[in-house]
Amino acid sequence: MPEGVLCNKNKVNTLEQLQALLADKSGKQYYQEMNNLDVDSKALWDLVQKTCKSRTRTWLEICTHCGLCAESCFYYLSNHRDPTQVPSYKIQSTLGEIVRRKGKVDNAFMQMAMDTAFSKCTCCTRCGVYCPMGIDMGVMFSYLRGLLFSQGFTPWEMKIGTGMHRIYRAQMDVTTEDWVETCSWMAEENADEWPGLEIPVDKENADILYTVNAREPKHYPEDIAQAAILFHVAGENWTVPSEGWEETSLAMFAGDWEACKMQVEGVYGAMAKLKPKRMVVTECGHAYRATVIEGPYWAGRTSGKPPVDSFHYVEWVAEALRSGKLKIDPAKKIKEPVTYQDSCNYIRNAGLWDSARYIMSQIAEDFREMTPSREHNFCCGGGGGLNGIGRYREQRNIGLKVKRDQILATGAKLVVAPCHNCWDAIRDLEEVYEIGIRWSFLKPLLINMIEVPAGMRGEE
Amino acid sequence: MYEFVTGPLAWLAFIVFFVGIVVKLVLYIRGLDWKLDRVTYSVNTSYGVRGALRSIGFWLMPYGTQSYRNNPGFTLALFVMHIGLILTPIFLLGHNILLAERWGVSLPSLPEGATDVLTVCVIAAALVLLLRRIALPEVRIITTAYDVLLLAIAVAPFVSGLLAHYAHDNGQLWTIVHVLCGEVFLVAIPLTKLSHFVLFFATRAQLGMDYGIKRGGMKSKGIAW
Amino acid sequence: MFKKLLFATTASPVCDNAAKVAFDLEVKWEAKLLILHVMGVPGRAFSLQFTDVRTGQREDISPDYVEWVKEEMNNTYGKLLEDSNAEIVTAIGDPYREILRLARKEDVDMIIMGAHSREEDIGATKHRSVTGSTMRKVAKAARCAVVVVNRPCTTCWRLFSNIVVGTDFSKASFSAFLWAFKLAREVGAKLHIFHSIDITAEGLTLPAGQTTIEQRVKEARRRIEQTYIPKLQGYDKYSMEVWEGIPYVEILKFARDRQADLIVMAHHTREIDPEEAELGSTVEQVVLRAACPVASVTHPDKVADLV
Numbered sequence: 001m002p003e004g005v006l007c008n009k010n011k012v013n014t015l016e017q018l019q020a021l022l023a024d025k026s027g028k029q030y031y032q033e034m035n036n037l038d039v040d041s042k043a044l045w046d047l048v049q050k051t052c053k054s055r056t057r058t059w060l061e062i063c064t065h066c067g068l069c070a071e072s073c074f075y076y077l078s079n080h081r082d083p084t085q086v087p088s089y090k091i092q093s094t095l096g097e098i099v100r101r102k103g104k105v106d107n108a109f110m111q112m113a114m115d116t117a118f119s120k121c122t123c124c125t126r127c128g129v130y131c132p133m134g135i136d137m138g139v140m141f142s143y144l145r146g147l148l149f150s151q152g153f154t155p156w157e158m159k160i161g162t163g164m165h166r167i168y169r170a171q172m173d174v175t176t177e178d179w180v181e182t183c184s185w186m187a188e189e190n191a192d193e194w195p196g197l198e199i200p201v202d203k204e205n206a207d208i209l210y211t212v213n214a215r216e217p218k219h220y221p222e223d224i225a226q227a228a229i230l231f232h233v234a235g236e237n238w239t240v241p242s243e244g245w246e247e248t249s250l251a252m253f254a255g256d257w258e259a260c261k262m263q264v265e266g267v268y269g270a271m272a273k274l275k276p277k278r279m280v281v282t283e284c285g286h287a288y289r290a291t292v293i294e295g296p297y298w299a300g301r302t303s304g305k306p307p308v309d310s311f312h313y314v315e316w317v318a319e320a321l322r323s324g325k326l327k328i329d330p331a332k333k334i335k336e337p338v339t340y341q342d343s344c345n346y347i348r349n350a351g352l353w354d355s356a357r358y359i360m361s362q363i364a365e366d367f368r369e370m371t372p373s374r375e376h377n378f379c380c381g382g383g384g385g386l387n388g389i390g391r392y393r394e395q396r397n398i399g400l401k402v403k404r405d406q407i408l409a410t411g412a413k414l415v416v417a418p419c420h421n422c423w424d425a426i427r428d429l430e431e432v433y434e435i436g437i438r439w440s441f442l443k444p445l446l447i448n449m450i451e452v453p454a455g456m457r458g459e460e
Numbered sequence: 461m462y463e464f465v466t467g468p469l470a471w472l473a474f475i476v477f478f479v480g481i482v483v484k485l486v487l488y489i490r491g492l493d494w495k496l497d498r499v500t501y502s503v504n505t506s507y508g509v510r511g512a513l514r515s516i517g518f519w520l521m522p523y524g525t526q527s528y529r530n531n532p533g534f535t536l537a538l539f540v541m542h543i544g545l546i547l548t549p550i551f552l553l554g555h556n557i558l559l560a561e562r563w564g565v566s567l568p569s570l571p572e573g574a575t576d577v578l579t580v581c582v583i584a585a586a587l588v589l590l591l592r593r594i595a596l597p598e599v600r601i602i603t604t605a606y607d608v609l610l611l612a613i614a615v616a617p618f619v620s621g622l623l624a625h626y627a628h629d630n631g632q633l634w635t636i637v638h639v640l641c642g643e644v645f646l647v648a649i650p651l652t653k654l655s656h657f658v659l660f661f662a663t664r665a666q667l668g669m670d671y672g673i674k675r676g677g678m679k680s681k682g683i684a685w
Numbered sequence: 686m687f688k689k690l691l692f693a694t695t696a697s698p699v700c701d702n703a704a705k706v707a708f709d710l711e712v713k714w715e716a717k718l719l720i721l722h723v724m725g726v727p728g729r730a731f732s733l734q735f736t737d738v739r740t741g742q743r744e745d746i747s748p749d750y751v752e753w754v755k756e757e758m759n760n761t762y763g764k765l766l767e768d769s770n771a772e773i774v775t776a777i778g779d780p781y782r783e784i785l786r787l788a789r790k791e792d793v794d795m796i797i798m799g800a801h802s803r804e805e806d807i808g809a810t811k812h813r814s815v816t817g818s819t820m821r822k823v824a825k826a827a828r829c830a831v832v833v834v835n836r837p838c839t840t841c842w843r844l845f846s847n848i849v850v851g852t853d854f855s856k857a858s859f860s861a862f863l864w865a866f867k868l869a870r871e872v873g874a875k876l877h878i879f880h881s882i883d884i885t886a887e888g889l890t891l892p893a894g895q896t897t898i899e900q901r902v903k904e905a906r907r908r909i910e911q912t913y914i915p916k917l918q919g920y921d922k923y924s925m926e927v928w929e930g931i932p933y934v935e936i937l938k939f940a941r942d943r944q945a946d947l948i949v950m951a952h953h954t955r956e957i958d959p960e961e962a963e964l965g966s967t968v969e970q971v972v973l974r975a976a977c978p979v980a981s982v983t984h985p986d987k988v989a990d991l992v
Contacts, residue, residue: 022733025747054491058663062653065607067599068527068534076598083601092602129685130527132519132538133660134667157732171731185789189826192856192984219727219778250731293674297498304500304674315679351676351683375683376526388732390745 004033009040009152011258012163021163026390027156037152039110045103047150052099056143059135060096063088069137072130074378074402075120075395087127087137090116095144110153117145118155119392122399123253124344124379141384146255154254155389161250165259169266170214170246180242182217186225193458199228202274203239208316209276209308210240211247211267211291213284213420226443227282230317233450234325238280244270247281248420249290253385257298264295264306271307278309280316283441285345285419286383288312293350312346314418317442318355321362327451334364334445339412341403341426341439342370342377343419351375359442360416363449368410378402380417382425400429408435415439462632465639466558473643480650481658488662499670504678511672511682512665518685519664525685534592537585544582545614548575549642554625576625579618586615606652613648616641686871687714691793692771693721693784693823694758700799703834706842706978707797708765713843716794718771720762721787723780724754735777751775781822788827794987796827800835800972824952824968824981830864832947834978845874845946851936851971852880854908856985857951862913863988864980865949869922876923877943878913880905881935902927916991933970945977952983 003009005020007030012018024030069087070076076085083089094113098105105113121141128136148154149162164171174182183199190197200206208231216223231238244266251259271279281288292310296303311319320326340360346352353374360367370377381400386392403426407415417423417439426439494500501508518524528535549555552575556566570578590611593603620638627634649657656663671683692707694700711718725735725744733746744750755773759766776783788796800820824831840846850865852858862878869876882901905927917923924943928935940948952968972979985992 022746023748025749026745051496053493053496054488055493055497055663055666057491058488058659062656062659062663063602064653064656065593065599065602065604066534066538067596067602068531070598071530072527081598083597086598086602088602128667129683130525130530132525132527133656134515134519134664136667136670160733161731185786189785215727215731220782222782294498297495300495302494302500302503304494304503348683349675351671351678351680354680372526385731390732390734 002036002038003152004030004037006030007033007037007152007159009037009150011166011256012159013166015167018160018163018167021156021160024156030156030159031391034111034153035107037107037110039105039107039151041103041105044098044105044147044151047147048099048103051143051146056140057099059133059140060092060099062133063092063135064133066132069127069131069135072127074124074126074381075399078399078401085120087121088135090120091137091140091144095140095147098144098147110148110151113144114148114153114155115392117141117148118158118384118386118389119395122344122379122381122383122386124383125349126344126376126379129348129375142252142255144255145253146257149255154256155385155391157388157390158250158254158385161385161388162254162256162259165249165251165256165263168214169243169263171248171250172214172218174214174217174246176243179217179245182221183224183240186221186228190225190229194229194232194456195458197228197232199224200239202242204274205276206237206239206274207277208236208238209271209274209279210238210282211245211270211279211287212240212282213248213287214246215420216282223282223441223443226447229447230320230326230443230450233452233456234320236325239274239276241267241270241274244268244273247287247291248284249286249295250385252286252290252294260290260295261298264291264299267291267295268299268301268307276308278311279306280311280313283313283418283420283423283443285343285421287420289345289349293345312350312352312355313442314346314352314355314359317446318358321359326446328362328446328449329451332449333362334414334449335366336414337366337368337410337412338364338414338416339368339370339407339410340373341380341415341417341419341422342373342375343417343422344377344379344383345419345421347377348375356418363445364416368412370406370410378406380419380422380425380429382421382428387421387424387428397428397432400425400432404429404433404435407437413437416442416445418442461636462639465636465643469643470639473646476651477646477649480647481655484650484655485658485662488659492666497666497670499666499674501669501673504673507672507677508669509672511670511677512668514682515664515668515671515685516661527685533588537588537592540581541585541589541614544578544585544618548578548582548618551575552621576622579622582618583615583622586611610648610652610654613641613645613652614654617645686867687716687794689717689719689791689793690714691719691721691784691788691791691796693723693780693796693798695722695780695799697799702837703797703799703832704762704765706832706834706838708762708769708771710795710797710842711769711771713841718769719787719791719793720758720771720773721776721784722754722758722773723776723778723783724751725777726779727777746777781819781826784819784823785826788829794829796823796829796831798823798831798833800833818969820972821952821969825983827981828984828986829982830949830987831981832978833972833981835972836976838978840946840977843872845869845872847877847943847945848874848947848949849877849879849936849940849943849945851932851939851948851950852878852909852913853883853932853951854880854905854912855951857983859912860985860988861949861951861980861982863916863985863991864982865947866917866920867988867991868947868949870920874922874946876917876920877939877945878909878923878925879936879939880909880927881932881939882927882929883932884929885931898929902929933967933974936967936971937974940975940977947978947980948975949980949982952981 073087079085094116123138123142125138180201187199249263296305381403386396415426417426430437522539523529551570553569553572556569560566593599620641624634624638648654671677725737727735734743737744754775758773848865848869850862909925968981
């Protein structure tokens with residue numbers, strides 16, 4: 001059975017494997033090897049039989065092929081209504097075929113399925129909201145990615161991403177030491193301006209356990225500093241864990257179910273160890289989805305909930321504004337037209353639209369909804385890991401057009417995007433289409449807007 | 461022949477139909493897996509039930525959902541056909557007369573004119589749906605012969621029923637054809653994806669529970685379908 | 686005084702003058718020199734791509750690419766590297782962040798950089814959607830001195846004879862003063878302590894303000910005498926001067942007047958929202974116009990022994 005050196009059915013569990021993958025520029029060798037990768041039909045079918053039960057099978061069987069899902073899909077819309085972009089077609093011709101053929105599919109089929117799963121679907125689950133039968137094709141694509149992963153058919157970056165999670169318990173190579181060091185660095189860097197600012201690590205019984213996205217310590221640690229400042233001003237008793245601080249899950253995007261479990265168990269472990277009253281995660285959509293919404297199931301928690309009550313950052317901000325812990329200086333509200341990017345992962349798939357609306361009502365004078373919005377909003381175009389996959393860059397850029405037009409229609413030049421993926425996609429959107437917009441997380445906006453109690457900010 | 465198709469064969473068809481849909485439903489529910497589906501069906505069930513009812517309710521209501529409102533023509537055809545499919549056979553005078561003859565029980569009947577209109581509407585709606593399948597590229601690409609066959613199976617009893625009622629053939633040919641068509645329809649329901657007759661409620665409830673329990677139902681008023 | 690130096694370069698001509706100073710310092714102070722090239726701003730999301738700061742091309746991170754960049758650096762600084770034991774380090778990220786990260790990790794005594802213009806920071810600006818230059822951000826947060834070299838530095842560091850330190854009496858300025866003194870003492874240079882009454886900031890432009898200005902000048906001189914001079918521990922090669930005007934203009938005039946080899950000042954945290962200031966902070970203004978290198982010292986970490 002030909003297995004590549006880089007592209008194979010093995011999981012990336014060692015640094016050597018990871019480094020070998022990283023050394024393969026753009027995954028050239030990886031994708032070449034993929035052309036010769038055998039499909040183990042028996043294993044694939046065994047896996048399907050074990051994991052594809054009545055819910056998914058019924059979804060596949062009773063699709064009446066009415067086509068109502070077509071218009072719900074931003075890929076369909078941005079590709080000039082290409083019929084091959086109809087969600088039902090996409091899932092039936094991939095997962096549907098695997099099930100119908102009892103796993104007897106070949107390499108070319110698997111690559112086609114991989115291309116479909118990663119360049120024609122962000123698993124935003126919008127189609128599920130538009131299907132009369134309640135068929136959630138986004139969920140099925142997520143499942144398909146898992147089947148593909150088990151056979152080694154996953155994009156190069158995804159393979160690396162899962163390796164990162166397996167080795168570092170983070171989506172990037174940020175070690176525990178790096179993380180803890182970054183926290184003290186950020187506290188120090190802002191100590192002059194914010195006397196008494198702390199980023200407490202591993203404090204037990206805190207009110208809030210704060211967790212982040214590895215990209216923050218890796219590339220923009222000021223995000224952590226900003227979170228610290230806002231907690232500080234709000235007077236929260238908070239902490240970060242030294243381990244289990246990373247909430248994201250490229251493993252979820254890749255369909256590496258085993259790594260999904262490993263990842264969330266790390267976070268739950270931190271909760272068990274530090275016994276916080278609750279957990280708050282940074283402005284990241286899929287992190288919240290992975291750890292709070294789906295995570296409990298991977299970890300086998302029968303309650304369907306994480307060990308402690310868990311909140312997305314927008315929930316905390318909304319609460320802090322409501323309770324007066326954070327006060328907005330009315331003179332500093334956003335005056336220009338501003339719109340809000342509803343992240344699929346914590347809006348449609350977690351119901352937090354009201355928190356987002358409340359925040360906007362407090363910080364903006366001219367808030368403009370996108371059309372459609374809330375649970376009906378379109379994916380930014382970068383969900384499901386699509387932002388980071390080189391192989392499908394072009395397709396993703398086409399997909400951004402729907403969001404571009406939605407933003408343009410609001411007339412707003414500022415887009416509030418409290419989700420790392422949305423934020424990235426909108427940045428890319430501006431880079432590709434140059435429509436003259438700016439985009440921001442909530443934290444930097446809030447820091448410039450809040451009323452700081454006297455004496456809290458350093459004089460110099 | 462008439463006696464046979466309306467006697468033992470009818471019994472058989474009804475048995476297959478009723479047993480079939482029960483089996484379908486039971487298999488569906490037994491195949492649900494809280495861990496694989498990632499929905500705690502038996503924890504926070506009240507949220508799940510609320511989500512399920514919302515999910516079913518909005519989608520049973522004509523134009524009750526965004527999807528329906530976005531496609532008014534399709535929705536009209538869809539509801540006309542389904543209402544006709546269900547009301548006509550149950551409240552048709554002829555069926556109830558037959559029922560009264562055989563079992564001495566019967567349901568209230570609609571006036572013949574009404575059921576005729578319903579029948580024509582079903583046929584017209586089915587035609588619209590068929591044309592839509594051919595005309596719209598996004599529907600054509602997913603349409604298979606099987607889909608057309610099922611549409612034919614569903615409409616055949618109506619076409620043959622009309623003929624049986626109005627063709628005045630004494631040999632009862634059309635009536636027999638009609639009864640056979642009806643029986644095929646009944647049998648097809650549990651055996652084909654016409655099983656959405658019951659599974660619609662099952663899958664809708666499942667997704668409703670998913671949203672109600674896990675995907676935000678406990679933190680919001682519920683998804684606006 | 687300088688055991689570890691960090692030269693942050695874009696490996697472009699902007700940094701050539703800074704490079705000369707950096708290599709010169711390495712040799713003369715027998716210091717360890719780290720040359721940091723931030724190759725590019727991070728690419729998409731978690732992906733391994735980044736945008737090369739020089740070419741603007743999207744590149745993949747790979748050992749080959751890093752080797753290639755190092756090779757290029759060797760070519761760029763070929764001659765200078767001959768007498769040097771400098772270590773070339775590469776990183777991916779926002780330049781200011783990576784400079785600060787390495788400076789902290791290695792606890793360097795000085796960061797040397799070219800006057801990165803704002804245009805060059807566009808990549809970084811795009812990445813984070815924030816304004817402001819690399820230089821200003823590094824100057825603000827670095828715990829050590831940040832020396833920005835814009836024009837060719839004709840005088841060797843060791844032979845400095847005039848060091849100008851500008852103060853606004855802030856805590857940060859005091860650190861800048863101590864550092865300037867430490868350096869002046871080390872190389873035997875004359876230390877010129879300077880303050881400018883900011884007439885724009887204090888609304889002193891009205892003619893009636895003249896007496897007020899004189900009052901202010903007197904006060905400032907007294908402040909320097911009381912708080913700064915005692916710290917010189919008897920070092921007598923110094924002068925003090927208080928002028929009035931727009932601070933960055935005055936300090937430039939003063940530096941020219943005293944034939945300064947180096948201007949030392951603090952990153953002025955007092956300035957209102959420097960993120961939005963059109964022209965940038967005073968430090969930036971001085972850097973762009975000064976004939977000599979400019980050192981920014983904002984934190985007391987490296988002068989703790991003198992406090």
